[in-house]
Amino acid sequence: MEISTFLAYLIILIFFCLEFLLHYRLVNIIKPKMTIKQKSNVLSIKSSLSMFLIGLYFNYHYFTSKFNESHFFNILEEKNSLNFGKIIILYFTAYLIMDIYIGHKEYNIYMKTISGNFHHAVYSIVNILSLYIGVYPLYLLHMLSELPTFLLNIGQFDENLRDDYLFGGTFFMTRIVYHIILTWLFRKHTLMLSLSLAALGLHCYWFFNWSKKYLYKHKINKN
Helix, strand or coil: CCHHHHHHHHHHHHHHHHHHHHHHHHHHHHCCCCCHHHHHHHHHHHHHHHHHHHHHHHHHHHHHCCCCHHHHHHHHHHCCHHHHHHHHHHHHHHHHHHHHHHHHHHCHHHCCCHHHHHHHHHHHHHHHHHHHHCCHHHHHHHHHHHHHHHHHHHHHHCHHHCCHHHHHHHHHHHHHHHHHHHHHHCCCCHHHHHHHHHHHHHHHHHHHHHHHHHHHHHHHHHC
16 A cells, blocks of 8 residues: 555544544534433444445445446546545444444443444454455445444434334344345455354344344333
């Protein structure tokens, strides 16, 4: 990577970090009486919705390419979406960094779980690898899985928006079923296959734990 390219990436990353910080501060001004739990969802709501919409865009072009990887990359190049994809990866990385930074000060209790600091650190590395190796367009196809994250976050931010059935259904379809499909399609990419299998294992673990808690809660409410 050339120094000029690295500096450009760094400037964009810093810009997005500041933008996430400004967004967090602005929400705190608008809603000053937020609980710690609500604060922990502010950045994630913004990021998960953005990444889901981006995932729709890249998946649309992947479908129109008839799942042909070379054709997919050619379509993105024609639309100058390859550079756009790089910017989106930096945007996602900025979210991960700022959630760790702000979370350490504002909602540290929610960042100590496997889905907190550890998850963010690992995915920051994955983001950098996807840029370095050039597989980030394929990586962005997985961002449909941010839909259940968005639904979970808005449900935690406002109980009136919580829908366990919708969250569970979208989680299963995007983070397990569609993830398995993408893992199969990219099985010839050693790194992609390894990362996909690791992520799939984590998703299955999360879904299993959520299912146990939900079924137990449903049983209690029914009694």
